[in-house]
Amino acid sequence: MTDITADIIADLGFADAIGQLRSTIETWVMGQGTDMRPMLEWQFLAPSKYFRPLTIFACHHAVTGEPATPQLVRSAVVLEMLHNVSLIIDDILDASPTRRGKATLHARFGQLPALMASGHIVAEAYRMVADDPHDITLCSALLTRLGIAECMQWRLRRQPLGIEDWRDIAGEDTGSMFETCACLATRDDSLRRFGGLLGTLYHGCDDVGDVRGLASLGGGGEEDLRDGILTLPAAIAIRDPHIRESFCKPSPSPDELATISDAMKAALPEAEAELDRLATEASWDAQVHSSHPAVLLALVAHTRGLADR
Known part of the structure; x- marks a missing residue:
């Protein structure tokens, strides 16, 4: 796991x-078999943030006050698998x-093998929760929402x-993943x-971190600008009519992209x-809807801090 999230995980217990x-x-x-295992090792055994499983464990503790159960760990594993599917597809799209x-899966092994690996991961995730209709329903809804969010x-x-449009997009993209957590x-x-707000906050911290050139969240600032x-930051910057005109062009020039970047x-x-x-909204929701909100308040604070690390 990364040093930043390792510190957060330890702090939250x-x-x-x-x-x-x-x-x-x-x-x-x-x-796994010999054809898939090298790709899965490349994708899963590298350092990872594990922020979504951390959210699962924190939300469970906030409601029950209890440590993670084996069933909950399995749910978190499946969610992390589906998250990696979304990363593989995003990297191909971008x-x-x-x-x-580190080289992305498709860059290391080729686009077709990466796509086949993503399908394999989905199938394995469903196999793991085959006896749990609750988790199957949530995972199915998540994959549906992620596909729609990417198209949107x-x-x-x-x-x-504007910002409200950004919140809608972020809420269906990263927000849906954290809702599922x-x-x-x-x-x-x-x-x-609470999960939706936390995910939207995380998405926004990613956006801000990209503009600052931070590597902690692993986003794609250059690709998003391109x-x-x-x-x-773009939703705010394009309030300026000159920036908006350049941003909306099918192919902005390098100089125009540089100007947009400066405006962001x-x-x-x-x-x-x-x-x-967003952090205030999430914190309020945590206090209203959980019996042990301290862990969620700490999680919100750590998430908010990611934009500065």
């Missing part, structure tokens, strides 16, 4: 649960050669949209809204204020 999760993933990877300084984000690129943890909808994706850097203070509002 979930090192043992994350250790069980990683051990389960390693055992699964090593049990034509990203690296992620956090692509359809709305280079459009003169919360519902897997509690096995009800009590923390669904493709006209509506990030949080100038938008960072307002983007930070929006992140603060």
